[in-house]
Amino acid sequence: MTDLRPAPEVDDQPAIPVPDATFGVCDWLRWAWRQLTSMRIALILLFLLALGSVPGSMLPQEGTNAAGVAQYYKSHPTLAPLLNHLGMFNVFGAPWFAAIYLLLFASLVGCVVPRTFKLAGSARTLPPRAPRNIGRLPHSATYATSLPPGPALEVSAGMLGGHGFRMRHSGDGERWISAEKGYLREAGNLLFHLSLLGILVSIALGGLFGYKADKLLVAGATFTDTQSDLDEIYPGRLVTDSDFAPFSIKLDSFSASYVQSGPQLGQPSAFNADVSYTTSPGAPVKTDDIQVNSPLSIDGAKVYLIGHGYAPIFKVTSASGQPEYNQAQPFIAGTSGDFLSQGVVKVPDATPEGLGFSGVFVPTAAVSPDGTLESVFPAAANPRVSLIAYGGNLGMNSGPTQSVYELDMAGLKQLAAQPHVLSQGQTWKLPDGKGSITFVGYQQWASFAITHDPGQLPALICGMGALGGLLLSFLVRRRRVFVRVAAAPSGSGSVVRFGGLARTDASGGFEAEFASLAAELRAAHEQQAPQQETGD
Amino acid sequence: MPVNLALGHVSTDFLIAALMIYSLAVLAFAGDFAFGRPKRGAEASRTQVRARAGALATVGASGSPSADSGTAGGGDASVPTSMPPVPLSPLRAIMAAGPWVRAGMALSSAGVLAHAIAVVTRGLAVHRAPWGNMYEFITALTCFAAIFFLWVMVRYRAWALGVFVMGAVVVILGLAETLIYTAAGTLVPALQSYWLSIHVTAMTVATGVFFVAAALGVIYLVVDRYNRRVAAGKAQGGNGIIARLPSLEQLDRLAYRTVVFGFPVWTFGVIAGAIWADEAWGRYWGWDPVETWAFITWVVYAAFLHARATAGWRGRRAHYVQILGFVTLAFNIMVVQVFITGMHSYAGVG
Ligand code: HEM
Numbered sequence: 001m002t003d004l005r006p007a008p009e010v011d012d013q014p015a016i017p018v019p020d021a022t023f024g025v026c027d028w029l030r031w032a033w034r035q036l037t038s039m040r041i042a043l044i045l046l047f048l049l050a051l052g053s054v055p056g057s058m059l060p061q062e063g064t065n066a067a068g069v070a071q072y073y074k075s076h077p078t079l080a081p082l083l084n085h086l087g088m089f090n091v092f093g094a095p096w097f098a099a100i101y102l103l104l105f106a107s108l109v110g111c112v113v114p115r116t117f118k119l120a121g122s123a124r125t126l127p128p129r130a131p132r133n134i135g136r137l138p139h140s141a142t143y144a145t146s147l148p149p150g151p152a153l154e155v156s157a158g159m160l161g162g163h164g165f166r167m168r169h170s171g172d173g174e175r176w177i178s179a180e181k182g183y184l185r186e187a188g189n190l191l192f193h194l195s196l197l198g199i200l201v202s203i204a205l206g207g208l209f210g211y212k213a214d215k216l217l218v219a220g221a222t223f224t225d226t227q228s229d230l231d232e233i234y235p236g237r238l239v240t241d242s243d244f245a246p247f248s249i250k251l252d253s254f255s256a257s258y259v260q261s262g263p264q265l266g267q268p269s270a271f272n273a274d275v276s277y278t279t280s281p282g283a284p285v286k287t288d289d290i291q292v293n294s295p296l297s298i299d300g301a302k303v304y305l306i307g308h309g310y311a312p313i314f315k316v317t318s319a320s321g322q323p324e325y326n327q328a329q330p331f332i333a334g335t336s337g338d339f340l341s342q343g344v345v346k347v348p349d350a351t352p353e354g355l356g357f358s359g360v361f362v363p364t365a366a367v368s369p370d371g372t373l374e375s376v377f378p379a380a381a382n383p384r385v386s387l388i389a390y391g392g393n394l395g396m397n398s399g400p401t402q403s404v405y406e407l408d409m410a411g412l413k414q415l416a417a418q419p420h421v422l423s424q425g426q427t428w429k430l431p432d433g434k435g436s437i438t439f440v441g442y443q444q445w446a447s448f449a450i451t452h453d454p455g456q457l458p459a460l461i462c463g464m465g466a467l468g469g470l471l472l473s474f475l476v477r478r479r480r481v482f483v484r485v486a487a488a489p490s491g492s493g494s495v496v497r498f499g500g501l502a503r504t505d506a507s508g509g510f511e512a513e514f515a516s517l518a519a520e521l522r523a524a525h526e527q528q529a530p531q532q533e534t535g536d
Numbered sequence: 537m538p539v540n541l542a543l544g545h546v547s548t549d550f551l552i553a554a555l556m557i558y559s560l561a562v563l564a565f566a567g568d569f570a571f572g573r574p575k576r577g578a579e580a581s582r583t584q585v586r587a588r589a590g591a592l593a594t595v596g597a598s599g600s601p602s603a604d605s606g607t608a609g610g611g612d613a614s615v616p617t618s619m620p621p622v623p624l625s626p627l628r629a630i631m632a633a634g635p636w637v638r639a640g641m642a643l644s645s646a647g648v649l650a651h652a653i654a655v656v657t658r659g660l661a662v663h664r665a666p667w668g669n670m671y672e673f674i675t676a677l678t679c680f681a682a683i684f685f686l687w688v689m690v691r692y693r694a695w696a697l698g699v700f701v702m703g704a705v706v707v708i709l710g711l712a713e714t715l716i717y718t719a720a721g722t723l724v725p726a727l728q729s730y731w732l733s734i735h736v737t738a739m740t741v742a743t744g745v746f747f748v749a750a751a752l753g754v755i756y757l758v759v760d761r762y763n764r765r766v767a768a769g770k771a772q773g774g775n776g777i778i779a780r781l782p783s784l785e786q787l788d789r790l791a792y793r794t795v796v797f798g799f800p801v802w803t804f805g806v807i808a809g810a811i812w813a814d815e816a817w818g819r820y821w822g823w824d825p826v827e828t829w830a831f832i833t834w835v836v837y838a839a840f841l842h843a844r845a846t847a848g849w850r851g852r853r854a855h856y857v858q859i860l861g862f863v864t865l866a867f868n869i870m871v872v873q874v875f876i877t878g879m880h881s882y883a884g885v886g
Binding site for chain 2: 042054474488508
């Protein structure tokens with residue numbers, strides 16, 4: 001019996017020949033391609049993709065958590081190099097992961113492109129002939145009408161055509177109609193799979209032509225979007241200087257608000273970075289309030305607020321009373337949320353010797369029972385700093401560039417045994433007349449991520465395409481219905497047999513549709529029937 | 537705006553009420569199993585009614601379901617007429633299903649109402665979408681699961697599944713209530729975005745739907761195992777509970793359609809999450825652990841949909857895949873979001 005169901009599944013394709021001794025290179029290639037594009041391999045590749053992602057979430061990854069990777073090396077000294085060798089700390093950039101998704105997409109193309117041609121073909125060829133025994137179909141109806149067979153068939157064609165079915169009519173000898181509808185389902189399936197491919201291409205586009213950079217700004221400071229002015233830059237492979245938009249941004253002020261009472265005490269409730277910016281040198285100045293969920297878009301780039309903290313202001317004078325240093329220095333908070341922050345102050349030109357301080361900034365200080373300084377609230381209600389002073393050579397004129405958050409201890413000697421605590425406005429006279437340091441006050445700083453991703457919009461469009469395709473392929477059902485009309489045994493009127501089936505009925509409902517089509521068909525026949533019939 | 541604590545308490549009270557009403561509903565569905573008329577089991581779903589009508593259509597002998605062929609235009613009266621049955625209205629179907637089912641459906645509906653009120657008042661108390669931490673998330677997802685499952689039961693007349701699915705809802709909700717109750721509160725800035733409402737709403741709805749699918753999948757596997765044991769002579773046929781459940785084919789279709797409903801919602805939720813991540817963090821996808829697991833779940837459900845079109849993977853194996861999908865989802869909620877540090881400052885547990 002011929003298969004009446006619409007659109008063959010991939011499985012119904014001819015079996016893949018088993019390789020044997022007669023196979024040449026071409027045969028092998030063809031065999032490999034057929035294997036790759038089979039549904040079974042697609043399934044296996046999907047599983048591999050899911051499985052391969054797991055270590056990427058369980059182990060720290062270089063791109064997002066470099067500190068975690070370093071920590072892992074410390075705690076698992078033998079295992080870590082092995083895992084690194086396998087790309088386990090950079091799973092989503094590893095060659096084996098790329099192999100999985102590239103094979104999957106090759107399989108997808110090999111599977112979906114032929115289907116496109118088949119779809120185009122089947123939209124032009126007619127549905128199959130109506131089966132002889134319509135009652136065997138999953139859905140069927142039988143009834144008699146007083147209309148003669150010819151007109152009954154015509155009424156059926158009118159009704160099915162009105163519903164947008166594509167029809168095939170029998171030749172002269174027989175009386176049947178096959179009708180089919182729902183080609184959009186396959187189109188939706190195609191759109192879905194091709195959109196997935198589009199998303200992959202968009203991601204690649206962003207990786208090649210986009211960039212991401214970070215910048216930390218103390219309130220009052222300005223930066224321009226150039227490679228030299230940004231703190232850290234992660235450019236795509238094909239990014240050049242001219243891809244950076246020539247804007248500049250000044251952080252006018254930053255404020256953070258916190259929950260003041262209750263069980264969520266100290267949880268942040270709002271962050272606002274008020275900025276003024278120009279899109280290019282000389283352009284008019286505009287202002288904006290950048291918040292966590294509301295980045296600033298300038299010229300194809302976006303500026304996000306990603307972090308904040310305190311920058312205590314220190315004034316340092318040399319032994320002679322000569323002011324050497326007077327500025328805000330960003331301190332970095334740990335992850336605990338209390339904004340106990342650490343940082344260093346470097347005064348290499350102080351006399352008689354260079355001075356360095358490593359310090360802790362505490363926004364709302366309290367002294368714990370064991371005498372240590374604690375932070376009890378993230379806002380700066382009672383700020384204190386605790387400093388350790390060093391004297392000597394800071395090593396800033398030689399060697400590699402230093403981090404502004406660390407001291408190079410090689411040439412330094414601790415000046416006082418104990419850390420010294422200062423509140424705002426207080427001065428610490430260093431031992432042996434080495435000078436003094438004053439805790440003048442504090443500024444807030446905010447850090448920004450600047451990103452430019454040309455693949456973003458295409459990815460969004462493809463995402464929407466995928467969703468639309470999915471909905472089409474789930475909501476539209478590909479279905480066929482058949483009508484056969486025969487003369488009634490009594491000789492007057494005819495018998496109508498109506499049947500139908502759906503290939504895939506993902507969201508259900510073909511039964512109800514068939515029932516209503518059948519009722520409508522019958523009503524159409526009764527309406528057209530000769531009225532005198534009961535009077536006979 | 538400050539949190540409205542009084543309204544927060546109202547929400548909690550309604551939730552406890554919902555939990556108790558649900559428990560009674562589960563008892564009623566269990567009562568149907570124990571004491572209901574077994575005969576009805578054979579007609580548990582419309583599909584079977586249809587199959588019977590289909591048989592009539594082919595045999596065509598024993599009288600027609602709609603013998604109205606004598607009217608004007610009716611034609612030859614000797615021709616047996618068979619028309620596909622027009623389904624009973626949902627309410628009449630419930631009334632026809634017996635007192636236990638009636639009680640179970642009434643209680644489930646009352647429970648869903650109380651549950652929905654609990655979710656809505658929680659939202660009004662905190663002035664935002666009421667799924668901002670794990671406790672709220674589970675409360676909301678079970679609410680969506682219950683609503684969706686009520687609809688499935690009515691649409692497919694699948695009363696026999698009530699005791700299992702509503703039972704699972706009661707267990708999860710009860711655990712959430714006792715283990716991770718979190719008082720009403722405000723959100724950290726990263727979660728203050730309308731994309732939160734959109735993204736987490738979609739994820740919550742999809743999780744509720746997948747939950748139902750997984751429950752159906754487990755029932756499928758139980759029935760399948762029983763059938764195979766009977767076929768192998770290792771078990772006695774005619775088990776009363778199995779006989780009342782929908783057939784394997786019906787369970788399969790029900791679970792498939794449930795996943796088909798959930799998958800686009802999940803896809804949309806992941807896309808909305810990517811848009812939100814782009815607004816908040818400056819990249820739409822960053823392989824954050826929670827994102828990674830949402831992706832894994834998506835891929836596993838895609839594998840389920842493929843499995844159904846692959847020879848040798850239909851049926852039992854496909855349902856293992858589907859249940860695995862829900863396991864990855866649950867793992868994301870219960871392990872990844874709680875124990876693995878990432879950027880999703882979400883769980884708010886402990
Ligand atoms: C990136 C990986 C893939 C994903 C996420 C994916 C996802 C999906 C989803 C969700 C469906 C269900 C939609 C529907 O039933 O219309 C589907 C169907 C389908 N996919 Fe894929 N797919 C992928 C790759 C592939 C590949 C590699 C092939 C070919 C070997 C393929 C062939 C098919 C076919 C033929 C269907 C229709 C099945 C049916 O008629 O029921 N897909 N896919």
